[in-house]
Amino acid sequence: MTTLNDKLIIKTPKNIYLEFELAGLGSRFLAYLIDTVIQLLLAFALIYILAIVFGILGAALNQVSLASSWQLALVGIIIFLIYEGYFITCETAWRGQSVGKKILNLRVVKDGGYPITFWDSVIRNILRVVDMLPPLWVIPSYGLGSAILLANAQSKRIGDYVAGTLVIKEKPASGFEHFSALHINPEYIRHIKIPFAHRIDGIEYYLLREFFYRKNLFPPDERQKMAQKLAIHIKKTIKLDPDTYTNDQRFLDDLMLLLESKRG
Known part of the structure; x- marks a missing residue:
């Protein structure tokens, strides 16, 4: 794994090179701002609903207020779950993206370039509390996290180091995602016969996806x-007959369409 001018070059075990553009502090901060606005809206909505519920209960019990310590604790727990649960849920469901990251074309991946797991997201997001230090009154400064991010070539914060992840900048959705969203023909998909396609996951899926993104950038x-090279590797990985497809690019295209149609 080599870092050069905000580019990360990864050599896979199969001698395939992947190149990623690292996300900088500015784009990550903007994504975080978008996500924070969404989290605040969710928190305010839930707190408002709780206030109504507590008010109704208080009136029913002839009490002026039910703002006891356990109720305040409940509000605190809900806010914490929204803060942590939002990132973990989004990054797990969208393979390393939150709403803010999606808008800015950022994605969290493992150090090897392949998708993160649920536990990777849990670890990197739980450690946000450390990145927030030191606090400015009651507002997290993210001073420690920003300093560490700026001080290393891969733009990692503490959570990224512990989870073994990094944040990359992807191409806009005019590439692969646009293609997959507009051109998956259900009738065509039904005629694709690739046994054991469900075995594709992790690094193989990511290699396939990256090839789909970048193939038109290379000479024929x-x-x-x-x-x-990639078709041979994938066929071997899923134990598919090498003669199943004679056209390697057609095989990779069909495989990607099939996988994306099943992933929804």
Whole structure:
């Protein structure tokens, strides 16, 4: 794994090179601001609902207020769950993206370039409390996290180091995601016959996805060589007959369409 001019170059175990653009402090901060606004709206909505419920209960019990310590604790727990649960839920469901990251085309991935797991997201987000230090009155400054992020070549915060993750900047959705959203024909999908496609996950899926993103950036000869190398590797991984597809690029295209149609 090599870092050069905000680019991360990863050599996979199969001698395939992946190049990623690292997300900087500015884009990560903007994504965080968007996510924070969403979290605040969720928190205010829930607190408002709780206030109504507590008011109704208080009136029913002829009490002026039910703002006891356990109720305040409940509000605190809800706010904590919204803060942590929001990032963990989004990053798990959207393979490393929150709403803010989606808007700014950022994604959290493992150090090797493949998708994060649920526990990776849990670890990196629980440790946000450390990145927030030192507090400015009651407002988290993110001073420690920002200083560490700026001090290392891979733009990692503490949670990224512990979870073994990093944040990359992807190409806009005009590439693969646009294609997959608009051109998955259900009738065509039904005619794709690739046994054991469900075995594709982790690094193989990410390699396939990255090839789909970048294939048109390469000259035809180089693109064909990359497709052949990747197709051989994937067929071997899922124990598929090498002669199932004679056209490697067609095989990779069909496999990606099939996987995306099932992932929804």
